[in-house]
Every structure is written in structure tokens, then in C-alpha cells.
Amino acid sequence: MAPAPVNERGYAHPELLAETDWLAQNLNNAQVRVIDARPPQQYQEGHIPGAVNLSGFGGIPRAENGDMANPETFAKLAGELGIGDGTAIVVYDAPSQMMGMVAWAFLYYGHTDVRLLDGGWSKWSSEGHPTATEPSTYPAAVFHARPVEGLYCSLDSAKASLGKPKTIFWDTRTLGEYEGTAVGGGGAPARPGHIPGAVHLEWIDLLDPVSKTLKPAGELQSLLESKGITPDAEANSY
Numbered sequence: 001m002a003p004a005p006v007n008e009r010g011y012a013h014p015e016l017l018a019e020t021d022w023l024a025q026n027l028n029n030a031q032v033r034v035i036d037a038r039p040p041q042q043y044q045e046g047h048i049p050g051a052v053n054l055s056g057f058g059g060i061p062r063a064e065n066g067d068m069a070n071p072e073t074f075a076k077l078a079g080e081l082g083i084g085d086g087t088a089i090v091v092y093d094a095p096s097q098m099m100g101m102v103a104w105a106f107l108y109y110g111h112t113d114v115r116l117l118d119g120g121w122s123k124w125s126s127e128g129h130p131t132a133t134e135p136s137t138y139p140a141a142v143f144h145a146r147p148v149e150g151l152y153c154s155l156d157s158a159k160a161s162l163g164k165p166k167t168i169f170w171d172t173r174t175l176g177e178y179e180g181t182a183v184g185g186g187g188a189p190a191r192p193g194h195i196p197g198a199v200h201l202e203w204i205d206l207l208d209p210v211s212k213t214l215k216p217a218g219e220l221q222s223l224l225e226s227k228g229i230t231p232d233a234e235a236n237s238y
Helices: 020-025 040-045 071-081 097-108 120-126 155-161 175-179 217-226
Strands: 032-036 088-092 114-117 167-171 234-237
Touching (some): 088 120, 155 234
Parallel strands (some): 032 088, 167 234
């Protein structure tokens, strides 16, 4: 059975998702930019026509200490990707956690029209939508980065809020990574395990196992509440 359209699944902010049919109709829309968040090899094997591969531009820039890069550095990257202040961004992956991280980065730097492709590459390709293998580019643009500090939890903030009431640390990794028995993507962490007191709910459990689209709002709410992640709590995910 095909998944219900996003506006029929009860989400508070359906505008944060893009349906595959909508994107197929807007591939030639000059105000839409598509970002492929997958590794370069997967992008080269096939991607959504016009999509640019973020990894080919060095990925999300970071400061030397691992914090988010300064606004000027991110603005330069966005401009090179062809993303300006007035463009709509659609991010997709296989899916994986990376597409959420990319979308969050643009939201953090003040770009509000960012959407995740519901179902990602898996749904797009399975539905027979067009694909391409040649690398794509967009014309350079001007992007003004304006960090929204409330969306970011720095290491210092995390240390200060650890153990405070109504503060939740949500570990979205695999159970093995959470328990310190498995190596995560990109190599072994400096120290295995998780933040003390963090709850575990793997990101993939938020998706329908067949369509790879997000589960309906009611199911998501039940999953989150079972871990103590409620609207009145401050949730910091990693």
C-alpha cells in the first residue's frame, strides 16, 4: 500500500517534508535546489537529476574543535552549491541520518525553506522517477548565514544541562553504538558508549520499514513518549 500524503499523517509541520511526486514536478523549478547527502560513489551510480552531491563539496564544514563552522564559511559553501536566500532546498539520502543533519545545518544557519524528501532515494528510485549519472551543478548564488543559536547544543551547554529536569539526551545511533559494542560510521569513536542518562531510539525506527517514509504523527508521538521525549522536555539529539 502506498504511504499516505504527508498532510494526511497528522504532522504539525508537513512543510518540512517533500513528497517524491511533488519533487518530480518541480525538478525544473528555478527556485528549487536538490542536495544529495549520500557518499560520492552512490551519487555517481545514480542520483536525482540536477541534484548536487554535498560530499563533493567537502560536506558540512566544521571548526577545528568539531563545532559548527563560522557563518562565513557555511555561506561560502551554500553559495557554491547554488543555494541563495530565496531558494527552496530538498535534501535526500538513501535514507540515513545524514539527510537530517544536512537539513538541520541549513535551518541552524537561518534558512527556513528546507525539506526532507520523504522516503529518500529508496522511494524515488523504486517509483521509477528519472535518474542521472552525470554530475550536476547549479549557478553560484549569494547566501547569508544567520545562526539560530537555539537550535544548537554545544559541548559546554550539554555538560551544563546534564542531569537537569526535563532535559533529554536522545541517542539516535544503533543499539550497538549506544552500548559501546559496535563501531559507527566513519570509524571508532574516541570513547565507546553514550552520554550518561541518554535514552536510545534509533533514527531508522522513525521510518516505515517498507516505504522508508516517516511513520504517522501518532506513531511517532508514542515512540518518543515511550522514551520520555515529550513536548515539555528539551531534547538534545546526537
